[in-house]
Amino acid sequence: MFEYNFHWRPVLKSLPDLLQAGLLTLEVAVISMLIGITIGLCLALMRMKLNGPLKWFAVSWIEVARNTPVLFQLFFFGFGLGAAGINLPPYVIIVTGLSFNCAGYLAENFRGGFQAVPDTQMNAARCLGMNGWQTYTRIIIPQVFRIVYHPITNQMVWAVLMSSLGMMIGFRELSGETQFFASRTFRIFEYFAVTAVIYYVIVKLILGLSRLLSARLFRY
Amino acid sequence: MIEIRNLHKHFGDLHVLKGIDLEVKKGEVLSVIGSSGSGKSTLLYCINSLEKIQQGTVKIDGIDVHAKSTDVNKLRQKLGMVFQQWNSFPHLTAMENVALAPRIVKGKSKAEALHIAETQLKHVGLGDKLKSYPSALSGGQQQRLAIARALAMEPEYMLFDEATSALDPEKVGEVLDTMRLLAEEGMTMICVTHEMGFARDVSDRVAYFHHGVMEEIGPPEQIFDNPVSAHTQKFLANVR
Amino acid sequence: MQETITFFSGFGISDFWFLADAALKTLWISVLSISVGTVLGVIFGWMLHEGKWLAALTIGSILDIFRSVPLIIQLVLFYNFAPMIGLNLDPFGSGVVILTIYTAALVSNVARGGIEAVPTPMRKASRTLGMSYWQDLFYIVLPIGGRAVFPAWIGVVLGVMKDSALVSVLGYVELLKASQILITRTQEPFLILALAGAFYFALSYPISRYAAKFEQRWAQ
Numbered sequence: 304m305f306e307y308n309f310h311w312r313p314v315l316k317s318l319p320d321l322l323q324a325g326l327l328t329l330e331v332a333v334i335s336m337l338i339g340i341t342i343g344l345c346l347a348l349m350r351m352k353l354n355g356p357l358k359w360f361a362v363s364w365i366e367v368a369r370n371t372p373v374l375f376q377l378f379f380f381g382f383g384l385g386a387a388g389i390n391l392p393p394y395v396i397i398v399t400g401l402s403f404n405c406a407g408y409l410a411e412n413f414r415g416g417f418q419a420v421p422d423t424q425m426n427a428a429r430c431l432g433m434n435g436w437q438t439y440t441r442i443i444i445p446q447v448f449r450i451v452y453h454p455i456t457n458q459m460v461w462a463v464l465m466s467s468l469g470m471m472i473g474f475r476e477l478s479g480e481t482q483f484f485a486s487r488t489f490r491i492f493e494y495f496a497v498t499a500v501i502y503y504v505i506v507k508l509i510l511g512l513s514r515l516l517s518a519r520l521f522r523y
Numbered sequence: 524m525i526e527i528r529n530l531h532k533h534f535g536d537l538h539v540l541k542g543i544d545l546e547v548k549k550g551e552v553l554s555v556i557g558s559s560g561s562g563k564s565t566l567l568y569c570i571n572s573l574e575k576i577q578q579g580t581v582k583i584d585g586i587d588v589h590a591k592s593t594d595v596n597k598l599r600q601k602l603g604m605v606f607q608q609w610n611s612f613p614h615l616t617a618m619e620n621v622a623l624a625p626r627i628v629k630g631k632s633k634a635e636a637l638h639i640a641e642t643q644l645k646h647v648g649l650g651d652k653l654k655s656y657p658s659a660l661s662g663g664q665q666q667r668l669a670i671a672r673a674l675a676m677e678p679e680y681m682l683f684d685e686a687t688s689a690l691d692p693e694k695v696g697e698v699l700d701t702m703r704l705l706a707e708e709g710m711t712m713i714c715v716t717h718e719m720g721f722a723r724d725v726s727d728r729v730a731y732f733h734h735g736v737m738e739e740i741g742p743p744e745q746i747f748d749n750p751v752s753a754h755t756q757k758f759l760a761n762v763r
Numbered sequence: 764m765q766e767t768i769t770f771f772s773g774f775g776i777s778d779f780w781f782l783a784d785a786a787l788k789t790l791w792i793s794v795l796s797i798s799v800g801t802v803l804g805v806i807f808g809w810m811l812h813e814g815k816w817l818a819a820l821t822i823g824s825i826l827d828i829f830r831s832v833p834l835i836i837q838l839v840l841f842y843n844f845a846p847m848i849g850l851n852l853d854p855f856g857s858g859v860v861i862l863t864i865y866t867a868a869l870v871s872n873v874a875r876g877g878i879e880a881v882p883t884p885m886r887k888a889s890r891t892l893g894m895s896y897w898q899d900l901f902y903i904v905l906p907i908g909g910r911a912v913f914p915a916w917i918g919v920v921l922g923v924m925k926d927s928a929l930v931s932v933l934g935y936v937e938l939l940k941a942s943q944i945l946i947t948r949t950q951e952p953f954l955i956l957a958l959a960g961a962f963y964f965a966l967s968y969p970i971s972r973y974a975a976k977f978e979q980r981w982a983q
Contacts, residue, residue, distance in 0.1 A: 307847040370967035371960050372925040374939055379956055386952040426573055427610035427669075431624035431676055432600040441623060445614045460831075467833035471932065478836060492843040499832045499840060506831040523613055523656035 307492075314493045317484050324480035325501050331469070331476055332462035335398050339405025339462075340455065346406060347413035361410070368407020373465050376400045381472050393474035401462055408461075412454040416447035449521055456513040460506050467502070477501060524548055524584060525570065525680065525713075531578035532565055532735075539565050541735040542579070549679075552712045554722035554743075557732035558758060563715045564607075566732075567682045570713070571602045583680070600628065603673030607685040609665040611657035617644060617668050618653045621675045629676070636675075643671040647701050663694030667701050674705075681705060683714040719762055723747050731755045773949030782955070785941030786962050792855065792937065793924040796862035800923070801916070803863065804870025809900075811871060812878045822871075829868035835929045837861050842933050858930035862923060869919045876915065877908030910981060917974035921967050938962060 314321075349361035368376070377400040384391060391399065420443055428438040467478035475483055477498055485494040525547040532540040539562045547553050555563045568574040570581055572588050572595045581588040583601060612620050621640035625631045631639070644653055647667040657665050666686060673681060683702065687695045699721050706712060706725045716722055722729050723743045730740040731752070738752045750756045807826060810818050829837065842857040852860070881904050889903045890896075931940035942959040946952045 366968060367960075367964065370921075370971060371963045372928040372939065374928045374931075375956070375960055375963060378939065378943070379960070382946055382952045383956050386950070421608070421610075423606060423608050423610050424612065427604075427606065427612075429573065429596075430571060430599055430602070430604040431672065432596045432628040433624060434596050437627055441627065442612055446612075449614065464831075464833045467835050468929075470835065478833065481836075492840065492847070495836055495840045495843070499828075499836050502833055502836065503828060503831045521614075523658055 309493060310490050311493055313484070313488045313490055314497050317494075318497070320484070321477065321480060321498065321501060324475060324477045325505060327475075327480075328463060328466050328469075328477040329505065331394070331397055331401065331466045332459065335401035335405055335466075336455075336459050336462050338398070338402035339409050339458070342402065342406035343409030344413050346410035347417065350410065351414060351417060364403075365407045365410045368404050369411070373400065373404050374468055374471060376404055377468055377472055393469065393472055396472055397466060397469050397474050397476070400468075401465055404465065405458055405462055408458055409451070409455065412451045412458070413447060416450040417443070419450050420446045452513075452517055452521070456510065459509055459513070463502070463505055463509065524582075525711075526582040527566075527570070527579070528582075529579040530566075530569060530576060530581060532562070532569055532574065533577050539735050540569070540576075543737055545730070545737065545740070547680075547711065547713060549711050550709050551728065552706045552710075552714070552726045554726040554729045555713065555715045555732060556717070556719070556722055556729060556746075556758070560734075561732040562735040563732045564684050567604065567684050567713065567715060570682060571599055571604055596628070600676050601679045603670075603676060603678035603681045605666070605669050605673055605681070605683045605686045607688050609662065609669045609689075611660070611665045611668050611672075613657050616654050616656055617649060617660070617671075620657070620668060621672045624672070625675050639675050640671075643675045644668070646674065647671045648697070661694060662690045663697045666690065666694075666698045670698075670701055670705075680711045680713070683712065683716065685715055685717065687716070687718060717762075719747070719759075731758065733758070774945070774951045774954055778945055778949065779958075781945065782938070782941055782958055785936055785938045786959075788936065789924075789927055789938040789962075790966075792858055792862065792930060792935075793927045796859050796927070797866055797920050797923050800863040800866025801870050801920075803867035805874045807867055807871035808874025808876075809878065811875045826868040826871050829865050830872075834861070834865055834926050835932050837865065838929060838932055854930065854933035854935035857933055858927070858935055862927060862930070865926070866919065866923050869922070870916065873912045873915045873919060877912035878904055879908075880911035881908045914974040914978040917970060921971055924967065925963060 346361040346365055349357050350365065353361075377396060380391060380396045380399045380403075424442055424446070425438060428442045433441065466476055469476040470478035470482050473479065481494050481498040485491040488494070525545075527543055527545040530540055530543040531538070543566065555566065557563050565574060569576050570583075570588065576589055583598060586593060586598060588595070588598060611617075612623070615623065618637060618640045621643055622633075622636040625639050626633060626636040641650075641653060644650060647670050649664060649667055649671065652660060652664060652668075657668065660668065670681075670686075686702065687698050690698060695718070699718060702712070702714065702721070703725055714721070714726070726743050728740060729743050729746040731738045731746060731750070731754070733752075733754045739746060739750060739755050746755065747759065750759060807822055811823055814822075838858065838861050841861050842852070842854065845852045845857060845860075885907070886899055886903060889899045894902065928937060928939040931937055931943070934940075936944070938959050942955045945955050949955070
């Protein structure tokens, strides 16, 4: 019944290339997260503090990011914009798509974080003569970051997993590279099995690192 | 001196303060009593501009608190406030809680701010908790931390908004003792309180608030022993 | 009518039905995988709760793999693995198997959280009333814990619904794959992407709003 002969040798030969592609995966995920966190924070504040077109803009971004598939979002930045004459390279498409998606999800995490910090903290800071900027940067946002630390970690893991969609738009990060080798050698299972292990290790590394960091960051 | 003239405060349809006139002189300790919803906490919020007012004036040392031209952040440095919920900053140690505002608002050096913090924490009896995070402190200790934090800004006036109401009964004493200490040191204080013993022993004057009106004000003996207003009599009969 | 046709140039009414049919396929594969996956996930969640460390070490770590490897990799792996053990699955079959296990892996965590959300005294109280273990589970834990994690479960459901788009990697013509085919043929990316996006959004947005309202109501 089990007649398949595994051939691992070609996979091992291209392992350095795969690991290199794994670094590219990490790079794409980290950059998208940094952009996503920045924009997500702005979107959350726009949604909470503003009215009119800017609020509407933030709400639309958040809801579209959360309620459509990531692949759809990538298609949009890919051949959607392509049709309008804006042809982005795959690297830019994947970073734009993931940043767009992460910003939407993180915005809601931030909003929850802001709501979890009691209003009285604001009063206490203002009573000490701090201005709005000082109150936000010194008192409110540090507390929000602690609340959203775990959601951010999870989102980072998601960013790594989602970046595998690069394969669907011809970008050679870990999954794209794997597909490239697999289709040349027809050792599809072997290649993707090794890649699965690499993803698993990356995810566990991120989670472990995040735990170490949180022990150092949050001593209260 | 704090001078309040014809102060009116509305929350939507709700008329919370109905024309308050009040003066608090330097060095005076005023206790404000009354049932909840009488507007006494709102009075404090109007004094340091956490709430806007609809009519009247509040002046601190001659400066109109609610005037557009007034730098509220600067003015608030004169006014220390302690809340019912102690509001320690949970992400900072006791020392950092106290040192933060002197450093970033008053622009003191880090070493100077930490020195002030240490002095103030020792002052309120928390000398052994300098490096503790608020989560490791009891309610009473956190409230004393809040007092130290306010004092570190070297305020000329202290406003206490039911500072002991949210505490476990056995922790009330330590906070009241700290407030007594401040009063003895000559701090000007307005204390919204439910602690009648404290109001009687420590205050120079006591004001009774009822439905947004200051019904009666006078020395503690007068208010507690010979209240004129029927509302005051009834309130005191109930709390005794 | 004439005007619409000229306006949509390459995009005809038969293309619309092609898309609608693909949308139904998206719905069908999602509903199937989510329902079976949820049942499995609840059973796994219960085992994780009751089985303590042994369960965590066995099922726990196996399910964790499905949460730590990109879905697209899982799909390719399984599709190529099935024939090795004599299973001849079409893309739909492989998609259902992987989406089901993937759902189960996500739901198991949610379900365990739900069981743990029921306070121990409440469970002790029901047992002292003479309820059996299973009665306690069905009449106390299920309604109370279920309510607590209902929004989280909705999150999983919507996630899987959107992720079902990835089955297209195996050549299954669900909504996004159909969109891609049509875009290549008609060169109308904006219209087609808008239709596909609107379908996902119309399905996902009301449900997520309902879950958010539900959560707010029970938080008070």
